[in-house]
Amino acid sequence: MRNYEVTFIVDPTLPGDEIKSAAKKYIDLIKGGAKITNIDELGIRQLAYPIKRKNTGIYYCVEFEAENGVMIAPLELAMRRDEQLLRFLTVSLDKHGVKYNADKRAGKIGKIIKKKKVEEEPQHKRRNNNKNRKKRPSNNNNNSNNNNQGQNKDKDKTAAPAATTPAPAAEAKPKS
Amino acid sequence: MATREVIKFLSNPKIGGKRSKYCRFRRFGIKYIDYKDPDFLEQFVNEQGKLLPRRITGNSLKYQRRVATAVKRARHLAFLPYVTDLLK
Numbered sequence: 420m421r422n423y424e425v426t427f428i429v430d431p432t433l434p435g436d437e438i439k440s441a442a443k444k445y446i447d448l449i450k451g452g453a454k455i456t457n458i459d460e461l462g463i464r465q466l467a468y469p470i471k472r473k474n475t476g477i478y479y480c481v482e483f484e485a486e487n488g489v490m491i492a493p494l495e496l497a498m499r500r501d502e503q504l505l506r507f508l509t510v511s512l513d514k515h516g517v518k519y520n521a522d523k524r525a526g527k528i529g530k531i532i533k534k535k536k537v538e539e540e541p542q543h544k545r546r547n548n549n550k551n552r553k554k555r556p557s558n559n560n561n562n563s564n565n566n567n568q569g570q571n572k573d574k575d576k577t578a579a580p581a582a583t584t585p586a587p588a589a590e591a592k593p594k595s
Numbered sequence: 596m597a598t599r600e601v602i603k604f605l606s607n608p609k610i611g612g613k614r615s616k617y618c619r620f621r622r623f624g625i626k627y628i629d630y631k632d633p634d635f636l637e638q639f640v641n642e643q644g645k646l647l648p649r650r651i652t653g654n655s656l657k658y659q660r661r662v663a664t665a666v667k668r669a670r671h672l673a674f675l676p677y678v679t680d681l682l683k
Binding site: 426428461466467468470476478480505506508510513515516518519523 | 626627629630631633668670671672673674675676677679
């Protein structure tokens, strides 16, 4: 037994019924010669580059098990002739690929990736922080000092007249 | 007078040291690289969408080859771009 995986992109501008019927056509075609283990509808996705002047596509991924690869050639021929499909790719899976897909369905894969990201992110952060530390402090200190001094001077200037003016007013108010 | 024992701990010898590269697939036991996961594959690609060399990613030869095929498959299915700027 061999394991295969077909991923294909259906034209999103078709009416909803035709999209489903196009996908169903190929699923039925695979069913004729092999045993389907999983059908994954990835749904509508943004394409990384336009294909046939379309910027989005509806992704389907069908995983199946066949005795041999005889039924793949007619399947690919049918896909190549179909204008409703934007792209397709058939891949044979090794045992690790089959295990990976099974784990992904069971929801085990996302966690592992998350763990890895947590381990990797701190390194980047550290590097960035180091860079920032090296570059910024000299500039920042100078700037902040200058600013502070400037602000202080301004404050002194503004504060002195302000202090003088409200005081008489405050004194004047109670008198009146 | 600072003794030799004290001086030894004044600076951390690990600071500024070379971080040793490793193959993440071997270390974390990842056997299969999914071509349908563009977020993961982006780690092995530069801003222009080109594959990063082994001397930067630290992958072993076996897994670098598999990363390369996965990225190429992802490009065919428009999960990743063939050419861009400012991918990241």
